[in-house]
Amino acid sequence: MVAGSARPGPARTRSEAEILAAGLRLLDSGGSAALSVRSVAAAVGVAPNAIYTYFPTKAALVKALLDDLLGGLVGDGPADGRPWREEVGGLVTALREVLLAHPGAVPLLLVSAFDGPNALAAGERLLAALERSGLSPADAARASYLLQTYVLGSVALDVAELDPTQLRPDDDARTAARRSALTAVPAEHYPRTAAAIDVVAAYSGAEQFRWGLERVLDAVAPRTS
Amino acid sequence: MVAGSARPGPARTRSEAEILAAGLRLLDSGGSAALSVRSVAAAVGVAPNAIYTYFPTKAALVKALLDDLLGGLVGDGPADGRPWREEVGGLVTALREVLLAHPGAVPLLLVSAFDGPNALAAGERLLAALERSGLSPADAARASYLLQTYVLGSVALDVAELDPTQLRPDDDARTAARRSALTAVPAEHYPRTAAAIDVVAAYSGAEQFRWGLERVLDAVAPRTS
DNA sequence: ACCTGAACACCGTTCAAGT
């Protein structure tokens, strides 16, 4: 009984969840560069290499952290009864919001795959809602691809124009960042670009996103004519 | 005459262009992680800190390298006489292609701003073509935003699903990568996702991109009705 | 089994010194 499946040796002094929570705190307070194996280890009070008892590599830790972030996207119940367009828009908007609430996570997400259990569950829910709209599975798959590119692309644009020291900015801070980009563009050489930044800056990021989302939803909606 | 604007001291032994070319070679052969100040210095045969004579920081070097990559997007002449939709599609497709030809550059581009002279020139050309379609400057600005998110998002999805060791993959390699992602998704838990990967894998990345591009162009085209 | 101390092979950047 002592041998077999029971593990000998001392119990672990930390938990995966504790380590991921510390990692998220570092990401939120210092951006993506502040998340290192060594900084996480210091935050939970162990030696750097002790982290490798919980996660085999830094990449595995990052992947777990990112998927945790997506945990709130899908509730427990089955597909709700909302109209498909509302549910699809809600899912996509919620994804954007959770990412912008943790901008330090965005550079990590953009370069890593998107295939943890919570990401897959959200994608499954998205496909189900799209099929409820009347799209064939094949068309729903392509619509899902287009919606994913939209969220990732718009979040990438939003975060790239932020001052790296500006963490957890609200919508106003992002608008200000866009305005400051304007002054950096020499209007005499790039008149349309300067004017375009001015136009876009008049809208908050959320309005801008919603505008594009409606266009994308129109583009993928089943042809009724 | 000796004093004044003439610079004393030895001439520089390298050039910015030489350093950027070495950087791109490293990026293409080893991915984004292979581009370091020290590896570039070794490639051009100087001490690591000599790079700081040419670029003030690594970020400045990366920015210059990325903008160089966009140098071929815009020709010399004024806007050509092609229909607006063709020119817009051509610009956007060319951007996608230059990025996928150098996948190591994608992680760098996704997290940095997009505001070098060549990026601005391409953006200016894009806005001009959109205005030729009949869109107001304000609508052209929003259309440009949507098109940018599409390229960035689709390139991010394309590169994220690649094996990091797989450099400069052709279209077939990317299709194979997508197929291998399929086997990783447990179909019993995520039936729609597994089926969707199968659908998407039946198309090459270029076909998939063109499908979405046509939808996005439809979505932003001026309403003629 | 888990944790530690020490080490390895890196990294970006700075500084003082040589020419």
Next chain:
DNA sequence: ACCTGAACACCGTTCAAGT
């Protein structure tokens, strides 16, 4: 002005040793 050697404060990861 440009380049070098040396150093500083990091990084992810591995290994041998302790419990």
